[in-house]
Amino acid sequence: MENSSPKTTKKISGILYNQKIAPYVFVLPFLISFVIFFASPVLSAINMSFQSVLPGQVEYIGLDNYKKLWNPTFLKALMNSSKYTFYTLLILIPIPLILAVFLNSKVMVAKNFFRSTLFVPALTSVVVAGTIFRLAFGELEGSLMNTIISYFGIEKQRWLGKENLAMITLITLAAWRWIGINLLYFMAGLQNISKELYESAEIDGASTWDKFLRITVPLLKPITIYVFTISIYGGYSMFTESYMLWAGNRSPNDIGLTIVGYLYRNGLEQNNLGLGSAVGIALLVITFIITITQLKFFGMFKKEE
Known part of the structure; x- marks a missing residue:
């Protein structure tokens, strides 16, 4: 028994130092956490989506939950989430990119101040931010936004009571x-672009616009695709912002209802976990298809020569 322990230790060490096995040992913690915290819940949700899961009653009902999805309320939530995602992409891709280019410029002063100022909102709790925006975009004449527009001769608006204005409020908060x-993602990407490329372009007579289009944008493609992908996910998974703006999951005519909000309404508020699971799986499929489509469009699956 005394001689077996050193042999066992040596054998284990040999396995860990094996070039074929070692990579799997290092990724094993990730695989375990992936199976426990992602794969298992997804498989469980898929199973529940074919069931009627009510308090004290569970039975398989086939595709009934998915058939119930095609109703005006779900389509309204899907449209709201799609609009929100589309408009946020129009803002959260080009504006941070342009700001990052300015902050990375040699002539820019007080860079650290502007970086800190722009990053502070990300540190704010979404609950606090939603509450503040609900007050700022309130219907009273003394609310911040109504006070601002009154200086331009515009009468007060029901920011959270009209569909278009409600979407503007959500996008502003996002x-x-x-x-x-x-901005930080793009700044990190800009730091990795060699300054010699810009210097060579200047020698060849390239303008600032030419350097931006021919050097900055192409070399930031991986970062841009990453930001694009997480923005799509963030757009379709948005819920807390809407919940806090309307102080609940019930907005006028469901103008603030999102897919996750619809999931919350059915799965938790109405205790219909089967239908809620079907909503979650539908959301997973939608975001997966959109993500794969945009990755295919940007050529991320092409092999580099």
């Missing part, structure tokens, strides 16, 4: 919170 995060 831009305020996430521009600083995406």
Whole structure:
């Protein structure tokens, strides 16, 4: 028994130092956490989506939950989430990119101040931010936004009572919170671009616009695709912002209802976990298809020669 222990230790060490096995040993913690915290819940949700899961009653009902999804309320939530995602992409990609280019410029002064200022909103709790925006975009004449527009001769608006104005409020909140995060991603990408490329371009007579289009944008493609991908996920998974703006999951005519909000309404508020699981799986499929499509569009699956 005394001689077996050193042999066992030596055998284990040999396995760990094996070039074929060692990579799997290092990724094993990730694989275990992936199976426990992602794969298992997804498989469980898929199973529940074919069931009627009510308090004290569980039975398989086939595709009934998915058939119930195609109703005006779900389509409204899907449209709201799609609009929100589309408009946030129009803001959260180009604006942080342009700001990052300015902050990375040699002539820019007080860089650290602007970086900190733009990043501070990301540190703010979404609950606090949603509450503040609910007060700022309130219907009273003394609310911040109504006070501002009154200086331009515009009468007060029901920001959270009209569909278009409600979407503007949601997008404003998203831009305020996430521009600083995406700015850091682009700043990190710009730091990795060799300054010699810009110097060579200047020698060849390239303008600032030419350097931006022919050097900055192409070399930031991996970062841009990453930001694009997480922004799509963030857009379709948005819920807390809407919940806090309307102080609950019930907005006028469901103008603030999102897919996750619809999941919350069915799965938790109405205790129909089967239908809620079907909503979650539908959301997973939608985001997966959109993500794969945009990755295919940007050529991420092409092999580099």
